[in-house]
Amino acid sequence: MKAIRGATTVDSDNAEQIRERVSELLNEIKNRNAINCDDVECITFSSTDDIRSFYPAKAAREAGFFSCALFSAMEPKISGSLKMCIRVLMFADIEKKPVPVYLHGAAVLRKDLTQKINIAIDGPAGSGKSTISKIIAKKLDILCLDTGAMYRACALKCIKEGVDCADEESVCPIIEKINLEVKYSDGVQHTYLDGNDVSSEIRTPEISMAASTVSAHGCVREKMVELQRKIAAENSCVLDGRDIGTNVLPNAQYKFFLTASAEIRAKRRHEEILASGKNVHFNEVLAELVKRDEQDRKREVAPLIMAKDAVLVDSSNMSVEEVAEYIERKLQEKI
Ligand code: DC
Numbered sequence: 001m002k003a004i005r006g007a008t009t010v011d012s013d014n015a016e017q018i019r020e021r022v023s024e025l026l027n028e029i030k031n032r033n034a035i036n037c038d039d040v041e042c043i044t045f046s047s048t049d050d051i052r053s054f055y056p057a058k059a060a061r062e063a064g065f066f067s068c069a070l071f072s073a074m075e076p077k078i079s080g081s082l083k084m085c086i087r088v089l090m091f092a093d094i095e096k097k098p099v100p101v102y103l104h105g106a107a108v109l110r111k112d113l114t115q116k117i118n119i120a121i122d123g124p125a126g127s128g129k130s131t132i133s134k135i136i137a138k139k140l141d142i143l144c145l146d147t148g149a150m151y152r153a154c155a156l157k158c159i160k161e162g163v164d165c166a167d168e169e170s171v172c173p174i175i176e177k178i179n180l181e182v183k184y185s186d187g188v189q190h191t192y193l194d195g196n197d198v199s200s201e202i203r204t205p206e207i208s209m210a211a212s213t214v215s216a217h218g219c220v221r222e223k224m225v226e227l228q229r230k231i232a233a234e235n236s237c238v239l240d241g242r243d244i245g246t247n248v249l250p251n252a253q254y255k256f257f258l259t260a261s262a263e264i265r266a267k268r269r270h271e272e273i274l275a276s277g278k279n280v281h282f283n284e285v286l287a288e289l290v291k292r293d294e295q296d297r298k299r300e301v302a303p304l305i306m307a308k309d310a311v312l313v314d315s316s317n318m319s320v321e322e323v324a325e326y327i328e329r330k331l332q333e334k335i
Contacts, residue, residue, distance in 0.1 A: 001041065004029055004098040005113070007087040007106035015054040022059035022086060025103055029090055032099040040092045042069040047086045049077045056086050082109060097141075112140060117236045119331070120244035123258035124293045124304060125208070126265030128315050128323060132258060133240040135324045136331070140238075143184060145231055147241035147248070148211065149191045150224045152202035153180050155210035157193055165214040172219040182231065205280075205288060212292045215242075216299035225302075242296055245307030254334060255310035256327055262290055264316045 008025040010017045026043070030036070043065060045056035057070035075081075085106055092098075100113045107114040117140070121133045130146055137144035155165055157178055163170045181192040190199050202211075214220055221243075228248050232239060239248065245255035260268075266286035273280050296304040306312060311330055315323045 001091055002094050002098045004033055004090040004092060004094075004100065005088070005110070006090070006101040006103075007085055007109055008103040009082065009105050010051065010084045010086070013051055013053050013084070018051060018054040018056065018086070019059045019062065021104065022056045022088075023063040025086070025088060025101060026060060026063050026065065026090070028101045028103065029088070029099075032101055033092070033094060033096070035092050035094055037065050038067065039094060040065060040068045040090055042071070042091045044089045045070075045072040045086060046075045047072070048075050048081065048083060050084055051086065056088070082106065085109070117142065117254065118232045118249055118252045119238040119254040119256070120249055120252040120307070120310070121238060121240045121256045121258060121327075122242055122244050122246070122304070122306070122310065123256075124242075124265065124296065125289055126269045127258040127260050128268070128320060129240040129258050131320055132323050132327060133238045135320070136327055137238040138187065139324075139328060140236070140331075143187070143231075143235045143237035144189065145182065145228065145237050145239045146189055147224065147228055147239055147244065149189065149199070149202060150180060150182065150227065151211040151215040151220070152207050153191050153193045153198055154178065154220055154224070155207050155214045156198055156202050158214055159207075159210060165210045168217045168219070171214060171217055175214075175217075175220050175223050178223070180227070182227070209288065209292060212295045216295065216301065218301045221247075221301050242304040243302035245310045246305060247302040250307070254331060255307050256313055256330070257306040257310040258313050258315060258323070260314060260316040262286065262293070265289060 006025055006029050008021045010021050043060055047056060055072045057072040060070050100110065102110060102114050119136065121129050123129050133144050154175055158165050158171055158174055161174050163174060165171060179194045183190050183192060190197050191202065225248050228239065231237065232249055245252060266282065266289045269289060270282045270285045273285065313323060313326060
């Protein structure tokens with residue numbers, strides 16, 4: 001059983017229009033979710049207190065919902081809320097993810113459900129971008145694109161071809177023909193190189209450094225940015241990277257720049273590495289991180305800098321939960 005959300009508005013408290021708009025809303029919900037009246041167990045309606053001349057539930061009966069339970073209620077008068085609005089929750093026996101339907105201006109109630117949203121989360125290595133991006137994407141039920149994974153796959157390709165990642169002339173022809181795909185399984189990103197899932201193989205310190213080096217070349221960025229923009233144009237998603245808010249999606253509606261002191265970031269990385277059973281000295285992790293930051297910040301093409309309109313989040317003294325809550329709150333203020 002799933003709950004399908006929807007809402008519509010009327011221009012005036014007119015019984016005929018209420019009947020028509022409710023019928024239209026229910027039909028749209030049926031069509032967009034490919035269901036029949038018989039699949040529906042129950043429909044509840046709530047209307048703002050300026051709608052008094054007709055019960056939405058009665059309109060549902062008239063629209064052919066004969067066997068399901070129906071209920072209408074009136075909402076309290078809340079100042080500033082959308083006027084002349086009828087909301088619906090339809091409980092139906094469907095397998096697929098419900099498609100919400102908002103008609104006649106009611107979409108303003110739920111922009112997160114009805115509009116495509118792109119959220120840019122940029123920042124240096126170890127700032128917690130990828131953890132936070134995944135949490136936010138899961139909360140909003142949208143995709144999470146780890147753009148770093150794409151540069152890591154480019155680095156892996158160059159290494160496999162025996163090419164020095166710093167040598168732009170040798171790198172460009174390889175990246176020009178690269179067979180790189182990003183796929184999702186149960187909402188989790190998998191990065192494919194030449195048809196093979198390399199998602200684990202690209203998570204080594206060697207690849208981290210090589211990705212930073214290879215990502216400085218214009219030809220590599222051009223190719224990756226094109227792919228990233230295509231994914232962002234087709235899907236609501238959180239994009240985690242270095243140049244999303246400044247270069248990939250300068251018009252993204254929501255931009256965050258996550259950072260923390262180098263020591264704290266290195267400490268987090270160090271703990272991750274130790275937890276994975278490997279042993280490495282803290283100073284080594286710190287040195288690698290500082291070197292990579294410098295390389296990412298100082299490169300000529302799309303360097304790591306904060307977009308002017310991004311929200312800065314310094315997570316040095318914040319837990320993962322606190323950062324996620326803060327970002328969610330900021331999103332709610334804008335969505
Ligand atoms: O986020 P990460 O550590 O997986 O990224 C690996 C490298 O890729 C990083 O050091 C710089 C580069 N990168 C980039 O230049 N632009 C992005 N949008 C993402 C990553």
